[in-house]
Amino acid sequence: MPFYLHIDMDSFYVSVERVLDPSLAGKPVMVGGAGRGVVTSASYEARQYGVRSAMPGFQARRLCPDGIFVPGRLGVYSEFSRKVFDLLRSFSPDVRAFSIDEGLVNLTGTERLMGHPVRTAHEIIGRIGSELGLPSSGGVATHPTLAKIAATAVKPRGLLYVPPGSEERFLGPLDVSVIPGIGPKTHRGLADRGIATVAQLLAHPRLGPRYLNLDRPAGSGRAHEHSVGSETTLAQPLTDPAAMERVLGGLVEDVAVRLRRRKGRTRRVTVKIRYSDFKTITRSRTLKAPTCFDVDIFKVARELLSTNLAPGRPVRLLGVSTSGITTEGWQDSIFDYRERASMDQLYEGIDRLRRKYGEGTVSLGAGKSR
């Protein structure tokens, strides 16, 4: 019998902040939400006021004026995340990280060594708490999706076991929104057709399997296409194309450095423009040959920006994204092998300088303005 444990950290960023500053315990704490930002993590005390993650900061401050707002420290959270996953991997070789604070442990076949999966789940959650000081929730079930739904259902500080054979009894009465992939829009659409519970959804011959297919074995999804992008909401909306190009240059630089760090080359460049009325457009172009160089990406990005920008209309966000990324070598373009090789050396040097002396040290002609 397959057994999966889905681990979901409880208000992860806030919990890490509390480990580092115990005086935050028991208080309404929010990470993020400064200025134009949104709340990225809210303590359960803050949620009592109606604060949710992804909520705009101004709204959170209105709902919870006495709350404590902490700026996020992604590097610190990543470090704690690594420790959590190290611990998970000491229980099973098959661990999948879904995000910084969510992971799946395959406990199939561990019974003889470690006892029943529920016992193991208890121990894992206990050790995340005792060794790292972090609260978490877990779901144990015969299917990964089911385990995730179970974990979400018992948050915070809960563990829920869905025994084999009781899957439909557990899921049936729940609201369809518990299913990953069903967001507000789909939820409304289903409600319009009179579908509110999972049981009603599963009874539908076409829609049921589309949104929840527990027969499909784990990990049978398609191989996903990787992308690397960077975007920024501007401190002040811009109307000056030259100023926008400078921002674009900074974004391109950021993207290209990350692309090279993972030894990737992109086949596609996408520019994103969000006007101050929130109308958002994306314009992309597929390249003839994959590249990881700032100059190549910037050339395309600048062109996409200049040919699609509505003149005089204030822009609040600019973004650059690269996709269709390949990590294959450059042997496929033999004719310019030598040129590319020397470009690689040049950029390696630039990246080294940037690492050593800071991001602003070396920049493109277009300059950087972030």
Add this chain to the structure above:
DNA sequence: TCTGGGGTCCTAGGACCC
């Protein structure tokens, strides 16, 4: 003192090819 930033996946039309 309006609404982040990192992503993945899906749909759908048109081009293009055989």
Add this chain to the structure above:
DNA sequence: TCTGGGGTCCTAGGACCC
């Protein structure tokens, strides 16, 4: 002197997730 048709790539938009 009505509309083939299937596969794949390109592009834009949008839903959704953390």
